[in-house]
Amino acid sequence: MTDPQIAVMMLGIFIMTIFLGFPICFTLMAMGVAFGYYAYYDPERMQTIFDNRIFDLFVNQTYSVMANDVLTAIPLFLFMGYIVERANIVDRLFNTLYLTARNLPGAMAVAALATCAMFATATGIIGAVVTLMGMLAFPAMLKAKYDTSFASGVICAGGCLGILIPPSIMLIVYAAASNVSIVKLYAGALIPGFLLAGLYMVYVIGRAWLNPSLAPKATDEEVGTYSGLQVAWMLLTSFFPLAILILSVLGAILFGLATPSEAASIGALGGLVLAVAYRSLTWERLRQSVYLTVRTSAMVCWLFVGSWTFSSVFSYLGGEHLVSEFVIGLQLSPIMFLILAQLIIFLLGWPLEWSEIIIIFVPIFLPLLPHFGVDPLFFGILVALNLQTSFLTPPMAMAAYYLKGVAPPQVTLVQIFKGVMPFLSMIVLSMVLLYLFPALALGLPEFFYG
Incomplete structure (x- = not known):
């Protein structure tokens, strides 16, 4: 041979x-x-087996892998995500966004998608987002008599947005593998990421409007009566702190104020501050966050060693x-x-x-x-869009298995797979739009960095 x-x-x-x-x-x-x-093998050089x-x-x-400057951002972003996950922010965020969107068709599903997008942006950890939202938003939607498949698709698809929306761990790994600037990748992924999230929401609102039985509108008695001032205060204490943290990290990277590793350090510190502010930082949660960060970072680094x-x-x-x-x-x-x-x-x-x-x-x-x-850069954004499907496509749809692990026993994998399929078509549509209009991915990098 x-x-x-x-x-x-x-x-x-x-x-x-x-x-x-x-x-x-x-x-x-x-x-x-x-x-x-x-x-x-060189027989002339061989003196011993080694x-x-x-x-x-x-x-x-x-x-080379352990000294790679690009990869140092991974454990810091992971730590930020794990701390935010344990800071009891997500439940407040979901309830606040639901109250804000309560007059829209499928309001709870819209709130779940918005929460998933923000939480996925803060963490980039698919399993954590799907699992946590599966324990928080999924039972609430079932209790509100949402269709099981419809609700399942919302949680699974929304939980995967962290692959694409910065600060994505996947984009950092792609940058290290391809030598493409991570800053340009983040800028290129912003519009496609929010485009995909927007398509999800348009689909959810459209389906709920055409078929209200999929997502029944809650009555005032079920939601409760809140004044505009009360809703504004809830937004101020739940939505804006996390949004400011995310925008600070992304803004520092995109405007050249900090390297990705430095911005990730800011994000990790900000996550700790949020956890302290919400009185949810305990020694046990800190220990778990550090352990999960080290375990995931080691997995990525040793994959790089083996791959290279x-x-x-x-x-x-x-x-x-x-x-x-x-x-x-x-x-x-x-x-x-x-x-x-x-x-x-x-x-x-x-x-x-x-x-x-x-x-x-x-x-x-x-x-x-x-x-x-x-x-x-364009190829990397397409791959990031495409990889949404790796978590959603049966029979190995890991997002579906994450949700099944925390869903009520009566929810079957077939129901979850059925709910995921329409969202796969949204991913394909977003890829087609990116093929037709490459400026969606290349416009911001060219505008900011030439």
Whole structure:
């Protein structure tokens, strides 16, 4: 077998081990070292079994990942999210937004989507948003006699917005993998992120208006009577503190006042201040937040170590060149290449989570972007939109399983899947709009940074 054929076999074995359920980061490292031992084998240099350059490569990749300035923002943003999650802000926020939107069709669903968008922006942790909103807003909607599938779709789709809306952890990982400026990625993701959230709300209001039985309007007795001053005070004490924290972090990044890591530090400190202000900061909650931050950060960093070792060996053996030659040989137009790439990422979203897709498979497409004249920033925003589907598409829709884990026993996975499907069409529509109007993603970066 030739070296490129061995590289393809290496990729095939890796995909097979994923389906068998092996831990991905350790599988990547093991296969990178094993195939790298063959790739870098030099009988003239070998004095002992460890005299192979793959071990030097592995150590260097580990050091490079741990010293990467872009990745230092991840634990800080994660810590901010976990602290905010435990600060008892979300329940106040949901109730306040519901009272504010109570005259709209499907008011509770609209409030749930708005809460999900804000909470997802503050955390970027999909499981945390879906689980918490599944315990808070989902029972409230069922109690208000909302259709089970309709309510399920709202929670699952809204909880996934943190993949796209800054400060997204996914965009930080993509920036590290592609060498695209994280500041420009954040600017490019703002309009598509809020466009998708807006499409969700338009769909919810439209469905509730056309079919009121899906989301019955609450009576004044059920909601309670509140004056405008009372609602304004509730907004002032629940909505604005979190909004100011998020805008401060994003504004510091987008206007060049701070690097992403420095802004993340501000966000982490702001999360602690909010937790103290709401009298919800305890030693146990702080300990849990630190533990979850360290665990998630370690997972991302070791995925990078394994991925970069694996991809270095894959490229050294000629696998990357073979894939490039194959795709270029198809003589695709730029739009057909984008559709093919997004279709592959969509299918990968069934068995894999976004982190594995971004770190392992997206780098295969990145060397092809210059040939097709595709901006890596634009490609990254498309991928971020597409990866919403990895949490929502049956049978491996993790958002649905998160919700099922906290939903009442009578709620079935089939009902949750049924409710998610219309929101998938909103994602496809947003991707089509982005294809047709690239300025939605590229306009703000060009305006701010040229």
